[in-house]
Every structure is written in structure tokens, then in C-alpha cells.
Amino acid sequence: MTKKQLWIGIGILALVLGGFFAYRWWKAPARSAWMLIPSDALLVLESSSLQDTVSKQAQLNEMTLRTTPIFQEAVRSLEKLVWAPLDTASALQFLNEKPVWYSLHPTSKERIDFIFYIPISSLQDQPFINRILNPNADRFRVLSHPYEDTRIHELLTVRNESLGSFLVLDDYLVGSSSTILMESVVRRMNQPFSETPLQRADVSLVRPGTLAGIYVRSSVLSAILSPNEATTDYQSKYIKALLPTELLTRFRQSPTRSHLIGLSTDDIGSKGALANLFDRQTPFRINCGNLIPDQTTTLFHFSLSDGPRFGKALTAFINSEEEEDTREGRRKLRPLLQNHENGIYKYLGNELALLRLDAPSADRRLVLLIHSPNIERLWDRYQLAALLASGTDRLSTSKPFLKYRISALQAPNLPAFLFGGLFRGFEQNWITQVGDYLVVANGQGVLQEYLQAIDQRTVWSESFRQRDLLNQTLRPANFTAYTRFSRAGESLTANWPQAWQYLLNHGETALDNVENLIYQSTYGRERIYSSLILGHTTRRASEAVLNRTFLQRKIALNAPLVSQPMVLGDFVGSSGVIWAVDNTRQFLLITPEGEKHSLGTVSGPVLSPLVPVDFLSNGRLQYAFTTSQTLYIADPVNGLAKLQSIPLPEGVDPGTLVAPRRDQNRNPVLLVLHRNGSVFGYDRAQKKFVRQFAVNFPEGSGVSAFHAPVRNQSLSVLSVQKEGKVFLWNENGGFSPGFPLDLKTELTGPAWLEATNPATLTTLTKQGELLHIGADGQLVDRNQLYRPIRRGSFRLLPEANQNGYLLLRTTDTEAAILDRKGNPLFEVRGLRPGQTLIRYHVLGAGVNLISVKSGNFTTLYNLAGKPVGDRPIPGSYPVGLQFSPTRNKLFIYSSDNKAVQIWSVKLR
Secondary structure (H helix, E strand, O other): OOHHHHHHHHHHHHHHHHHHHHHHHHHOOOOOHHHOOOOOOOEEEEEOOOOOOOOHHHHHHOOOHHHOOOHHHHHHHHHHHHOOOOOHHHHHHHHOOOOEEEEEEEEEOOEEEEEEEEEOOOOOOHHHHHHHHOOOOOOEEEEEEEEOOEEEEEEEEOOOOEEEEEEEOOOEEEEEOOHHHHHHHHHHHOOOOOOOOOOOOOOOOOOOOOOEEEEEOHHHHHHHHOOOOOOOOHHHHHHHHHOOOOEEEEEEEOOOOOEEEEEEEEEOOOOHHHHHHOOOOOOEOOOOHHHOEOOEEEEEEEEOOOHHHHHHHHHHHHHHHOOHHHHHHHHHOHHHHOOOOOOHHHHOOOEEEEEEEOOOOOOOEEEEEEEOOOHHHHHHHHHHHHHHHHOOOOOOOOEEEOOEEEEEEOOOOHHHHHHOHHHOOOOOEEEEEEOOEEEEEOOHHHHHHHHHHHHHOOEHHHOHHHHHHHHHHOOOEOEEEEEEHHHHHHHHHOOOOHHHHHHHOOOOOHHHHOOEEEEEEEEOOOEEEEEEEEEOOOOOOOOOOOOOEEEEEEEEOOOOEOOOOEEEEEOOOOEEEEEEEEOOOEEEEEOOOOOEEEEEEOOOOOOOOOEEEOOOOOOOOEEEEEOOOEEEEEEEEOOEEEEEEEEOOOOEEEEEEEOOOOOOOOOOOOEEEEOOOOEEEEEOOOOEEEEEEOOOOOOOOEOOOOEOOEEOOEEOEEEEEOOOEEEEEOOOOOEOOOOOEEOOOOEOOOOEEEOOOOOEEEEEEOOOEEEEEEOOOOEEEEEEOOOOOOOOEEEEEEEOOOOOEEEEEEOOOOEEEEOOOOOEEEEEOOOOOOOEEEEEEEOOOOOEEEEEEEOOEEEEEEOOOOEEEEEEEEOOOOOEEEEEOOOOEEEEEEEEOOEEEEEEEEOO
């Protein structure tokens, strides 16, 4: 072989090798975003439609991807960096149909942030990349610095405000608001790619027909549901046991376009107890829509096809998940639980549901629904379980309410012993039967309000939007967890880690767009089939009518009123009435049709709120109110009402009437404050008011309000005198240890007792000192509130129905609303001296308002100081307020000259 031939051979070999490697490079699959994502990602999501613009019409009528929590925050991180140097049309062209990836990472102990990964093509996208690297110099500038042989760029405004950092790679534009996260990406690029079963190079989170995919690590689910194992809510811990260890969810639009549905199929892993719990349990849709009230905040639902099999498997599941006290309670019930032939699970039917009803305060109002094919036998088994758990041999007598019989069982936490920790919170058991369902409530008042809703048919099956949710959006599932986020969102987010609260719970949060947050799951032997549903069933308000005040109705009367109108039920929905007193002392009933009926005469203007009370024990709720000298009991009968009058003791303040509790049949049923600080209670046996909580400093004058909370399942009554005496009584009328207490300083406002353990008492001195006192009468803390230059007075501002309090600082023409710690919320100026009345209202569903009546006009404010409605409400007396979550409207009842006016404001 000649030298020339050798060189020719070498050249041909080099050409062949070069062609081979060029072909491999050309045909090599594109680099997966997984190869760039740092390993500490809390979640990863992918979407090619998230960055699309959404019309205002679609935002009102649909649940869109970019207005959904997590997705909204992700796309905002991209828009902040990409949309700034590009115009809108160029940004949309650049991002059109690109499968953009996002990953969420911790940046500090209390902060988390997103990284986005935009796949780019060198030919098509290079002009856009050049514009990002070289933006308009009059508005932006780009700084660069090397990090491990890779240049990290930072986009800044001319004012040196950072819009984010980014990397320009051959195949991806990677960006984030955090430079630290960009350095993490560079370190990830320089590491060997360690493939996990999910992170294969060809894995995509989306599938044809899906809008987005999201992968969540198990540790993230644990952190959100159980942020602190020592103090976490027991229901969250139980739900955590029902979730898969990790979720890969792909979202699509629901048929009604009102919800987004995320579908997931995950390995059951170590959750073998779940597979046994739902073994051979065919899932069904929720069938008890006619028993779920509109005011339901959360719902936990089990769908069963074999109740006895479920009960048999429940023991092993509870033992693996629950605390020692639950197992101890189940030990007492062992004869009833292990008797498969005639035990309680023998009569368990196709549904088991736990409802939490809306409450203006933090009270847990729980109702348990148990379906049974033989409801009479289930009723007997449940009563027998109560006897075994309590160790008693006597059942409580039943009494009528509406068309039902209700009974009380002395067996705390009985549902938890029978069905697990998810059903804790039943310190009391009030039971009744509705059709084929046993209904258990954790209080007499809770059960009565529940049965009223059922009787008035204000339930899901009567609402066409909730009916669509049940029949179309929700899927058949073994387990369903439903949360009406607009009502329960505050309590949910309060338990989140601080980093997640900073990310999601900010001012313009996407959480406001979610009304329904639903998780459903069906369990097989090897897989968990999950659905995550986000959306809304109530109609959204357009910005054209939002916060506008409308006069909805004006009802003319024959004579002027002498006090504010009192609303009973849903007057606007034609299922309520208005009671009022005119200047001839006629007690009037006004129907939704405008009819006026005189129900008799009263002794003067109404001075107290309308107080619901089970006064006559005749199967109906009565309503109590006072004039200056008389207590009246109005008993609704056949659309009208019968009045009963009872004289008030001399010296009491009629405006302080309260019903202390509705969950026990014991005295007293009504309380009213004497002007010296003692408290009178109405005694059923003697049929008159008696001084049940007497002071031992009679020379003092009482502050015109008192607090009567239920603490440790017994009544506590708290009252103060202006001279500084503090009285705290037990239910039997005796003083609590450490009381009465003499603070030796003048008090200007009432006191408030937090029904916590240990309890804390709060009151204000005339000098503006906020005092916190323990239940033992010892001073815990004192804080001097800020005093303005003009002399102002301080007092506690209790909510109208004793569902909390705020602090109030006033001068003759100004008022400042303060939070419980004394921090200012907002101020109101230009008030009329001597003609101003300020009230605090907690209306439920997260609607908390302040009403300021100055002169003959009332202005409403939210707690941020923003006026509710675009004009003041005219009226001679304080207004009555109702909020309807199903209509998203606030209804305001005011009095005009010879008329009752009904106003409405659309809030959401």
C-alpha cells in the first residue's frame, strides 16, 4: 500500500466517522427539561396553554388554567421576565404552543419560587432571544456574570429593579426571579443525570387532550396537610392517610367548563391498608344531595357497596392510623364491633358522610350522615354503642322538632370510636332519623339548624348548579373530600407553612377564583385513581356591577317605624318575613308579597337583637326580643306568630339580651345584664328572671355588654364594672377561682373570654391599656395602645352576635378600627358628634364588615377599610345585614319614612 492510498483510506474513515456522529447528533432526542431541574423541586408542571391570554368573558364563565392556584403564580414568574422586553404580540408568538416547564423550589426558610424552562429553536426563536439579551436601552439593561463556565444574565429596569435572572442554552431559555435558583440549574447541568422511574428523558407530563400536568412530591403533600405533627388538625392527618404518596395529575376542562379536572393514577405503594379498606367496594356518585345544606363548608364522603365488609376492614385501618384514646374507646365497643351477625356495621348502607356547616366563628358545627338499609336497627345499635361507651344504663328522652324526633346521647366522640379519627369533634351526640339516614350532630342547635335547612329545602339537590356538580363534574369514587374554599379558605391556609402562605395567600391571589376544592379517589389493589377538581358553581360578578348599591325593594307602611326592621329567614328568596314596630306600637309582620299583618301591640321600640331560642320546647324555634320594660317571645305559627310577654327586672339593660346556649336543655335559656354588672337569667321552672350571677360590689356600674361563652362544655359568664371590677362566674352561679378581680383602674369597654384551654380574658382600661388576664385571675400581659394627639377613648367592639371582637378608638368626629393586638386597620373621619353608632358584623363565608351609622346614613366597610357599596344607606335606625353565598350578594334592610327598604350589593 502506497502512502497516497493510506491517506485516502484514513480520509474515507474520518469521513464515515464524521458522518456517523453528525447523523447521531442530528437524530439525537432533544434534552428533557428533567435534566435541568434541580433535585429539590417541590413540584414540577408542564403546559403549552398556560401562557395563553384569557378573555374577560371566559374569566367570568369558565375556570381557566391561568387563574388557578399554583398555575397563576407559575405563569406570572414567566411573564415578569419574558413579557417585559418583548411586546405582547411578540411574546405570544414566541410562546405559542411551546411545552413550557415550571419547577418550584425553596429559596430560603420562608420563601419558595419558580423556575421556568422554555424550549427554543435556534432558527425560529433566535430573534426573540436577541431582543431579551439586548432590550430597549431606554427601559432595561442586562448584566451578566460567569458561574461554573456558564453566563447567568439578569434583566433590570433603568431604576435597577430586578425582573429576574436567566440562562440562554442551545435548547432552553431558563429563567427565575432568583439568581440562587439559576445557579442551582447550572450545577444540575454539570452533574450526571440520575434517572428516576418518572424522570426518563422521554417522559412528558401532558397527554393529548390535557391542558397541563403537575407532579407533586409526597413531602409537599405532607407539609401542606400536616405542617406540624404536634398541633396539626386531626382531620388533615386522617386525609393524609387516604392520599397517595405522590401525585402526577393531568388537567382537562369539565363538560360545563366551570371546573378543571385533574386525573391521576398512582401506585398504592405502602398504603396496603387502603386497598383492604375498599376491597370489593364499588364506587357510586354522591346520592345524599337532598341532605346536604347549602351552608355546608366541607364534606367528607365514603361511597360503599358492602357496608359490613367496610366495617370489618375498618378496624385494622383505624389501629394503624389513630391515637391511643380512639383505640381505648373502641375497646369498650368491642362486643358491638366484632359481632358481624348483629353488630353496628351489619346495618351500614351505601353512604357515610361528614358535613361541617358554615359558622361565623371558629366553631366546628358537624353533622354525620349514615345510610342504612334498616334504619330502625341502626338507630338501636347506635344507642347501644352510646351506652357501652359512656358506661350508663339510661337513654335520654326524645323531643319533637319540626316533623322529627331528636334525642341526646351522652357519649363524647362516639363517631370517632366507630368510624375513625376523621369523625372526631362530637363532644355531644344529638341524633334523629331522616328517611334512610341516621343523622348525628355535635349540638342541639346544630341539629335544629340542619333540620330547618332540610325542611326549607335549601339543599344541594334544589340548586341546579350544585346539582350539575353532583351529577356531571364529580365522578363515582370511594372517597370524596369537598371544601367550599370561599368559606373555609381562611382556616385552611392558616395551617399552611409560611412559605406556601407567601406564595399563594397574597393580595391578588388565585385562591379567590376557587370556590370548590375537591379530591376524589378510588382504590384498587395496586393503584389509586385520583381526581382533583377546582372551580366554582356560583355565578361570578362582572366588574360592571361589582360593589354597586341597588335599591331592590321598597315596602310602604301606614305609619313610621320606631326601631330597625328584624329579618327572619330568606326574605328576598320569598321564604322569610320581616318583623317591625311602628309608632302606634303595632308589631307588624311583612311578607315577601308585601302583605302587612298586625300581630298585636308591644310596649315600645325594640332595643335588642332578635335572638333565636328553644324557649317553649314545642318542636319549633322561638325568637326573643326586648323593649325597655318587657321581654317578648314570638312563636312562628302558620306563617304568623304568637306573642308572649314577660316583664323584665328593674334596672336591667334590655339591649344586652342573649341566648347563652342551645345545646343543652338546662337553665338559663336567656341572659340579660343588670346595670350594676350582675347577670339575670330566665328560669324555666319559676317562669321569671332571677339574679343568677350576682356581683358582690353592688355600688359599681356595669359596662353595657357581657360575654357568655361555652368553655369546657359548660357556661361561663363574664362581666365588668367601670370601676375596674371583673366577674367570672361558672354555670352554677359561683365565681371562678381568682375572681372577682379588682384591677383598680377605670374600664371603658366590655371584657372578652377566649374559650381556649387555658382561657384568656381581654379587656381595655380608660387609658388605652390592653390587658390579658388568665383564667386564674392573674395578669398575663398589658400593652399600651397608641393614642393620637387628639384625646381618644378606647373600647372593645364585640361582634353583633358575639362571634369575636375588634378594638375601637374614637374621638368626637373620628373612629379607628384596630385588630385584636391594637394594630390599626382603618380610620373613618367626619363623623357626627353624638349621632354615631359603630357595629361589627361577621356574616359567614369570610364576609366581615363594619357598619358606621352617622346621622341618618350608614356606611359599610370591610376590614381593609374599603367601602362596601358605592353610596351610604339612608335610614333612621341601624341597618340589618344578610349575606347570601348562593347569590354572592349582601342584603341591607333599612327604614325610611313609612317604609322598609331592601338594598343589595354584589360582593364577589
